Amino acid sequence: MIGQILINGLLNGFVYALVAVGLSLTWGVMDIVNFAHGEFLLWGMYAAFWIWSLVGLDPLISLPIIVVLIFALGVLTYLIVIRRVLKVSGLTALLATFGLSMVLKNLTQFFWTANYKNITNPLVSNKSFKVLGMYIRQDYVVAAVGALLLTMLVMAFMNKTKTGVAIKATSMNKQAAQLMGIDTSRIYAITFGLSGACVGAAAALMASFTPIYPEACALYSTLAFVIVALGGFGNIKGALYAGLIIGVAEALGGYLIGTSYKYLVVFLIYLIVIQIRPRGLFGW
Amino acid sequence: MVNLKKYRLALILLAAFILIPLTIGNTTDVHNVIIYILIYAMVGEAWNLITGFTGQTSFGHAAYFGIGAYTSTIMLQYYHITPWIGMLVGGLIAAALAFVINFQMFKLKGHYFAIATLCVAEILKTIFSKWKWVGAGDGIALTPIVALIPDAPKSAWGKIAWLSLDVRNRLPFLFTTLAMFVIVFIVCAALENSKIGFYWKAIRESHEVAESIGINPRNYKLLAMCISAFIAAIGGTFFAQFFKYIDAITVFPMSVSMIFVLVTVLGGLGNIYGPIIGAVIYYSLDLIMRRLTGSSGSGLDQVVFGALIVLITCTEPLGIMGIVEKVKARLLKKKEGGKENG
Incomplete structure (x- = not known):
């Protein structure tokens, strides 16, 4: 039974x-x-839904299209909004992105109402297969493996490409980077796009088994904040491991204490870990 | 004598807050918006103390807000104690909680601290939404004060004291909230100009330098947090009395914490006028948008509202007070220029 819970948490963790x-x-x-x-993430899911419902492409096949779309959304966000608030305190940028989140969230409600949308008959069904006495859902496995591959791809991109x-x-140091001839403005635009591409891919992977509605992604973003801090800022490997830890902790907490308390466990873990490692698990 | 000129803006605001609800804004709708403005500006001032002055970003002030709301409500509902005492007890509990939690937490820096505060609020949200004694998931609906204690309003003064916290008499409640906000504003202004305020700003600018001149950053950060929590809890009490219903989802979520951040940053971070100006802009825009679109639930008002926030932050990243300061500087320049010429 514990094994079953661990595997479910782990599969969730990869997407987180x-x-x-x-x-x-x-x-x-x-x-x-x-x-x-x-x-x-929300717009990625809606993109997946509409490509599926209008053209009939399964989210797993249209994944590259969604990635490109949300990459563009990220770059546009940087060019239109973020660029203008970079020089002042980070909290102003936060305010700007909060306004943006209101626009993006409520636009989905305006265009497509607050009703749940579901993708039916996806490419990979929600049937389970049995391994070592544990039932594992196919679509979860595909999402988890896809998420792991893409995370590794991002890591490789960060370490191997120019x-x-x-x-x-x-x-590490913006001024020094500029002195070395790096166009930091372009780098920021790419970073924002890349960030969008990651959630675009995550959206495509999840779209077939997650109901899509304007509030669908609130929980994911809160958890993402905690995961990033738990792993250590700017540390992609840290975010991966922290995501897995949170996924497993959530599943174990839900099983041992009760489903309604599962996020309590997640937040407690952060508070405890951060006492021992004040810069996150993998922070330096 | 106090230099009145220095507080001109404060006096203008105060006059507006007294006159508008009596004259052009004498409708329940506007009264509600003004009460919201005052409550959120009050907690915004509290948040400004720890984040604007001391430089420690908190994303979890809903924790103290909620503690205040719950404490005073429970004391009123279960033990029939006036919210005036309830808010002080709530403030003390919130301050004590802030002390206990942040005693260890203040060794964290920057975002790690911000996320920790968020976690504390989220944990409280989960606990309160499951705790049977405080109504669990159903929350608590407040019975009107007068119905609760029939013989409380015996003397005239007792009557006023009780009733002014009863939102059914909307105007007295509004002015009570205003009075409380004025007290909070004066306390914050006094703190800013005191020795403590300068220590806080020193810590904000550089932790190491503050330490090197003999300030103990942790003690002063703890002091800021405790005062901030106390004020936030008072705001929570007013919210509970105003809203007449509380549950964990209304008072503890991240979206509530973010309102305090937003109104303050919109108005001007680290500026004593920031929260009130920001709250006025935020909720007036909200009211106008709702009136224009008729709040059809389509979300269009929120889209335009969000776009306006983006526009304001992009054109004036230092908040509304940034514009005010700029205009002031230009006027001053003109004045001086005029003097030289004349």
């Missing part, structure tokens, strides 16, 4: 991690708290 990796990029690199992160290294350099 991908959402958190996206947040970690903007928060860690640019020191911008993006309150519209959850709304990026742009990725430039992003890291900018996050």
